[in-house]
Amino acid sequence: MEGNEASLQSLTLARKFGEPLRAVHMEAVQPFAPDAMTALMAMVADDLDVSSVFAAGTDRGNDVMARLAARTGLPFAANCIAAEPGDPVTVVRQRWGGSLLEDALLRAPRALITVPPYAFRVTDGPAPIDVDVKPYLTRIEPEDLQVQVTGHVAAAGGGVSLAEAKVVVSGGRGVGSKEGFAIIEELAGLLGGAVGCSRVVTSAGWRPHSDQVGQTGTKIAPELYIACGISGATQHMAGCKGAKRILAINADAEAPIMQNADYAVVGDLKEIVPAISAEIRKLK
Amino acid sequence: MNPVAAAVLAVVLIVAVTLFARRAVLLYRLVRMGKPAKRFDDIPARARAEAVVVIGQSKLLQRLLPGLMHAAIFWGFIVLLPTIAIALIGVVDVHATLPWLGRQGWYALLVDIFALLVLAGVVTAFVIRKVQRPRRFAGSHSAEADLILLLIAGIVVSLFAWHASRIALGFNEYPAVWAPISGLLARPLRGASWTPYLERAAVWTHVLIILGFLVYLTYSKHLHIFLAAVNVFFGRTRARGRLEPIDFEAAEGDEVRFGAATVSDLTWKQMVDTMSCTECGRCQDVCPAFNTGKELSPKLLIMALRDQVLAEGPKALSARRSGSTPQLSPLVPNAVTDNVVWDCVTCGACVRECPVGIEHIDHIVDLRRNLVMVESRFPDEAATMLRDVDRASNPWGKPQSDRAKWAEGLGVRVLEAGEPAPDVLFWVGCAPSFDERARQGAISTAKLLKEAHVDFAILGPRESCTGDPARRMGDEYTFQKLAKNNVGTLNEAKVRKIVTTCPHCFNTIGNEYADFGGRYEVVHHTEFLAELVREGRLKPLAGERTITYHDSCYLARHNDVREAPRELAAAAGQVVEMRRNRERTFCCGAGGARMWMEERRGRPINEERVREAAGTGAETLAVACPFCTVMLDDGVRTTSAKLQVIDLATLLAEAVDRRRARDAQATSADG
Amino acid sequence: MVLADDAMALETRHLGFTISPHEECGVEEAVRMIEAAGGESVVLTLGPPEAVEQLRDAMALGIDRAIHLQTDGSEWDGEATAGAIVDAVRADEATSGPFDLVFFGNESADSGGFQVGLRVARALGRPCATGLKGVKVEGGSVRCEQEADGGRDVYAVPMPAVLTVKEGLNLPRYPSVPGRMRAARKPVAASTPARPPARLELVRLVVPAGQGRRAELLGSGAAAAPAVVEMLRSVGVL
DSSP states (O other): OEEESOOHHHHHHHGGGOSSOEEEOGGGSSSOOHHHHHHHHHHHHHHHTOSEEEEEOSHHHHHHHHHHHHHHTOOOBOSEEEEEOSSSEEEEEEEGGGTEEEEEEEOSSSEEEEEOTTSSOOOOOOOOEEOOOHHHHTTOOGGGGSSOEEEEEEOSSSSOOTTTOSEEEEEOGGGOSSTTHHHHHHHHHHHTOEEEEOHHHHHHTSSOGGGBBSTTSBOOOOSEEEEESOOOOHHHHHHHTTOSEEEEEESOTTSGGGGTOSEEEESOHHHHHHHHHHHHHHHO | OOHHHHHHHHHHHHHHHHHHHHHHHHHHHHHHHSBOOOOOSOHHHHHHHIIIIIISOTTGGGSHHHHHHHHHHHHHHHHHHHHHHHHHHHHHOTTOOOTTGGGOHHHHHHHHHHHHHHHHHHHHHHHIIIIIOOGGGTTSOHHHHHHHHHHHHHHHHHHHHHHHHHHHHTOOSSOGGGOHHHHHHHGGGTTOTTHHHHHHHHHHHHHHHHHHHHHHHTTSGGGHHHHHHHHHHTSOOSOTTOOOOOOTTOOTTSOOOOSOSSGGGSBHHHHHHHHHOOOOOHHHHHOTTGGGTOSOOHHHHHHHHHHHHHHHHHHHHHHHHHTOOOOOOOHHHHTSOHHHHHHOOOOOHHHHHOTTOOOHHHHHHHHHHIIIIISOOSOHHHHHHHHHHHHHSSTTOOOGGGTTGGGTTTTOOBOOTTSOOOSEEEEOOHHHHHOTTTHHHHHHHHHHHHHTTOOEEBOGGGOOOOSHHHHHHTOHHHHHHHHHHHHHHHHHTTOOEEEESOHHHHHIIIIIGGGGTOOOEEEEHHHHHHHHHHTTSSOOOOOSOEEEEOOOHHHHTTSOOOHHHHHHHHHHSEEOOOSSOGGGOOOOSOTTTGGGSOOOSSSOHHHHHHHHHHTTTOSEEEESOHHHHHHHHHHHHHHTOSOEEEEHHHHHHHHHHHHHHHHHHHHHHHO | OOBOTTSSSBOOTTOOOOOOHHHHHHHHHHHHHHHHHOOOOEEEEEEOGGGHHHHHHHHHHTOOEEEEEEOOSOOOOHHHHHHHHHHHHHHHHHHHOOOSEEEEESSOTTTOOOOHHHHHHHHHTOOEEEEEEEEEEETTEEEEEEEETTEEEEEEEESSEEEEEOTTSOOOOOOOHHHHHHHTTSOEEEEOOOOOOOSEEEEEEEOOSSOSOOOEEEEEGGGGHHHHHHHHHHTTOO
16 A cells, blocks of 8 residues: 555545555656656555555646556546445545546456545544655666656746635635735635635735636636635626635625525624634644 | 800709719619618508608607707708709799799798708707717717808808898799798898899809719718618617527528628628718717727717728729629728627617617627627637537526526426426526526516416426527527527427516517517516506505616617516605616616626726616615626625615515505404 | 436436537647648547537537547446547558547546546557646657646657646637538548446446535634634545
């Protein structure tokens, strides 16, 4: 058993399949070459004779695991939010980004499974043991290095990109001013997310247009969208309706956004948002 | 008879008539080059429009001062027409005149009075243009307008001078007492030695100005004096909200006309439209886009198209003659920018105001059709909507299976395939089905219909978008797909009567589906509910709310539904009107598929209307359309106005409950 | 989400089908490349007879011809799908010559299996780069950009290659009506491959609880903060 670029969720499921867990990290091959990574994992898996391989269901995780499946002629179950060992292994997979679930059976001598981050509450446990990869690196074939990172292009403007962020904390008219966004930025930072805003805010000049979420701004589909002081006009909702979950923080319990949100807190966002940030800090 | 004069006149006449004829023939050929348009039906209605709008000057008289001014000049010219013949005769023979008419005293009186009216009209026109300076003239060619007014003044002044000098010389063929004004002017001329020269000079001036004007007419906006009558005659006589469909199944070899890309794509009616424009700017004055700082001005649009027609039309004509393909530049962005095309909300205020019958919406939609269907060039945010309408059958992109969710718990019957049709089919529309604010009106309507024991049902998931947003955007292809589908569903179920809460659905199903085999009696929910109230099947009690009602464009203007909603408003509370009401209503900003586009320039249209509503002092803004509900509610929120936006059905339901509560109290008090 | 009676598929009576957004970007990229450099493009799908609509949509964007691997509507898992595609590609290359590039969507919007493109690449013995947001042909190889770490990693992949792309690669054009009318007449080669037994076998579909949005009130004012944090933990954000 091993984990790759371990997300806490994938570790949680992997532990069910046996302990101790061994881990191989995505940074093992530098610069990153997916086929080489796959070759490395195949060798380690064979040498350790593991019954299953888990990885986080990130783009890179799924890529490498799918290659591993193709290379070793095995089936591969991606984005599993539940898995039980057995013969066959039973999994529950996400479809439609999680709007639909699939119960499936995985019939293979070795189970290849990825687990999406943010899918469920994690349980803690012993950390996996890192495998010493140095001896394997010398055995990587040149053709596995054909597809390899040759360079890197920086994103325009640092920080988490709004379109890609898994968590977006967004502010509207209720934030009140440019300075008012400090609490929004704080919460976004603590959650590893990006800051967004509504059109009213960009018109007022409190945030740049690149932060605007909406029909004429950026359309986003994060795991979680926290809308602070945003009324929820149709054009704004068009930009964030793809969000998996929406938390609305608004003083007006009748605001249209309340009908489009999964969770709501009614009250003054200037008190609520810092309180949430403080609560999160207590955890860390 | 003066042979020299005759000869000179003959030459001048030949020159003038030739120049006039050449230009007139060119303009005629340009119109004939236009693509076909079916405008020959219902001749009686067309004749009526002619009588009311042209002869009666009805649209112009809505603005009293300019209306009277123009009527004076217009009627004046009709009366003065024979004086042209009299003048032509008089140039050649100082003692001859038109047989019979030239000797009629009553005619001389008419001429005097109307000539003075024309002069008064011209003076008034100058006062309006130079002193009052209305904004509607922004962008119009004022030098040209001034010249035309001066020429008219010149014609009338020279006419007076001629008549006055003739009376002074005793040449009048009618009793001078019948021409008091000319008689008055004649007094200082009696006995003066130069009066005979004045007489000749005046008549020659008069004739030369007229002939010169005749030619100038064909090169200026004054062309409207010929074309306005024609354009009004060929205007829509019914179903103003109906757009002309495209026949996609055109035979191989005939090219399908996907709207208008170049001048050669315009229909002949559109050609006449562009040539009829007088640059008066009444359309610009009422355009919601223009009045909130957008680029679109309906007047400038038509002027630009006219300029392009005149610039490139001749090229197209000569190419046709030689059998080659003309190199014509695209109308967008050369004559008209993309912004102008997309700014339009298709509210129809411009079409309604236009005294010469220009139908601006047809131009905009044809430009859009080409941009969307051929060039795929339109605002990005609308692409999502078009895709959703095409693939999900509704512009929200939400699952059709959720369409009846709004009615959960209301006990509304969903008509399944194969079941017999109810008396009335309640066509809900996409907005109430999927938008939480827009659905209030539908919920109230369903409750009221049940209370009145109306036999009705909804189609639920079998109802798809009528296609209106796609059609107004120019995507006629997607629209027709949806229309045919809906007509199939409705016809299969043998539906005969439909009630709907959405004016756009009302317009499309009622006016446009007939082109696809769908003929139903379609009623708007306000009309239906008002009928129920009149019949006593619903009993409301008016409350204390002050209500101002916002007329939806697709009800009040495109379809003449204005009073039924007011009956409901009056049954629910105390009504106060906005200045721009009924057919002069100001759009909420959602039409023309703009509900799915964002306004990037100027002030938001919905906020403008909300400010007007708030200005009446009313607490409630009553609406009859789910789009108006959403747009105006957004406007209330962004302007923090003290208004509640509520659908008339909901207000009526409140009023019915109020009455029931009062009656219950009354009986319990008795018992 | 409404399931069909046997819970084996979505109830499709009132649904319209469409191309996944990732795949649509792949189609658009292919059309652009052929427009720039000349050549021929082919679109392929594995699906029931109705899927021919999506092939026509792709051809309306400018693809020259289509291959339709027809199924009876039942699900094919990722391995089986890839196998059928490999056979079809090999058959087409035998008659019409090799493909310089084969585009896939990164993952299908519906089953999200993530593996078809990579399996096809492995079977054909061609290099593959995934999740691409930037693609540019440079000589005999392709410069690929993949999102990573607040920027993009760049790969140079020699052709012939297989690329899986993501929505955001380009903005697909809105098909013109003349394009759609032409697409109705373009050729579609249909065949019916046999379905091998699945090693990742679908048992049933389940609609997760809590669909549809009815806001759960977590509290009022600053006092709601602990409840919010609890929610964040339960959904895995913290």
